[in-house]
Amino acid sequence: MADTPKIRVPKTAKKGEIIEIKTLMPHIMESGQRKDKDGKVIPRKIINKFVAEFDGKPVFSTTLEPAIAANPYLQFYAKVEASGTFKFSWTDDDGTVTTAESKIEVA
Amino acid sequence: MQQISRRTALALGAAGATLSVLGWGRDAAATPEAAKADITKFTGGKAATEGKISIELPEIAENGNTVPLSISVDAPMTADDHVTDVLVVAEGNPNPGVATFHFTPLSGKAEASTRIRLATTQNIVVTAKTSKGAFYTASKLVKVTIGGCGG
Numbered sequence: 109m110a111d112t113p114k115i116r117v118p119k120t121a122k123k124g125e126i127i128e129i130k131t132l133m134p135h136i137m138e139s140g141q142r143k144d145k146d147g148k149v150i151p152r153k154i155i156n157k158f159v160a161e162f163d164g165k166p167v168f169s170t171t172l173e174p175a176i177a178a179n180p181y182l183q184f185y186a187k188v189e190a191s192g193t194f195k196f197s198w199t200d201d202d203g204t205v206t207t208a209e210s211k212i213e214v215a
Numbered sequence: 216m217q218q219i220s221r222r223t224a225l226a227l228g229a230a231g232a233t234l235s236v237l238g239w240g241r242d243a244a245a246t247p248e249a250a251k252a253d254i255t256k257f258t259g260g261k262a263a264t265e266g267k268i269s270i271e272l273p274e275i276a277e278n279g280n281t282v283p284l285s286i287s288v289d290a291p292m293t294a295d296d297h298v299t300d301v302l303v304v305a306e307g308n309p310n311p312g313v314a315t316f317h318f319t320p321l322s323g324k325a326e327a328s329t330r331i332r333l334a335t336t337q338n339i340v341v342t343a344k345t346s347k348g349a350f351y352t353a354s355k356l357v358k359v360t361i362g363g364c365g366g
Contacts, residue, residue, distance in 0.1 A: 126323035126324055127323075139309075139332070141309050162321060165319075165321060166317075166319050166321070167319060167321045167322055168316070168317065168318060168319070168321075168322050168327070169316075169317045170314050170315060170316045170317060170327070170329075171314060171315045172314055173310060173312035173313055173314060174309075174310065174332070175305055175308050175310065175312065175313040175314075175331050175332045175333075176313065176314060176329060176330070176331060176332070177280060177281040177282070177329075177330040177331055177332050177363070178280070178281070180329065180330075181328075181329055181330050182327065182328070182329050183285075183327065183328035183329070184316075184322065184326065184327045184328075185322055185323045185324040185326055186321060186322060186323055187292075187320070187321055187322070187323030
């Protein structure tokens with residue numbers, strides 16, 4: 109499931125504006141609770157951490173548990189004072205880190 | 216006293232529903248007590264004040280596999296007074312943990328939305344910590360028609 113995350117960040121904003129950010133990471137979020145046909149527990153495999161940074165400074169982050177639905181969706185906010193780049197990262201249980209970036213022009 | 220009996224009834228109901236309907240044996244359902252233990256760990260045993268938090272959840276979730284959840288904490292979000300961490304626990308899931316959101320003054324608002332899995336009808340408890348070391352809490356009951364995360 110090496111899909112690319114979907115992110116929605118405004119391209120422009122006013123100085124000091126609080127903008128809305130939406131992200132969606134395609135992922136099965138296998139809870140570790142389900143069993144296969146033979147009754148064996150399907151091992152847990154989830155995105156356990158999400159981090160959003162703006163020019164290297166932390167904006168929002170979260171730990172995720174198996175109770176987060178498949179294709180984890182997150183909506184949050186950021187206050188922007190100057191133009192810069194948002195960087196998002198999703199960490200899988202297997203250690204894989206997927207990243208995405210989005211630039212914003214602040215007038 | 217009323218509170219206690221309601222919670223006990225809920226715990227029994229949640230455990231019963233989980234075991235019988237979804238067939239979890241290995242990992243028994245979380246109880247309000249397990250959720251409470253998570254909250255105590257989060258607050259370090261400090262008391263949390265009711266309020267300041269709003270939780271948006273459907274009153275009835277027809278599909279427990281994906282239930283929209285929004286939390287919002289009333290806070291100025293300035294450098295010296297902002298919400299730092301928000302713990303979300305579910306009292307009736309196999310594990311109480313749902314997510315822990317971390318905010319900074321750059322967040323602008325202590326507000327986040329996601330989609331969660333709920334095994335059965337239960338309370339969602341949200342606890343927020345501020346940069347000044349204060350704790351706030353709120354909870355909301357969701358009725359779940361078809362439980363998620365089983366199978």
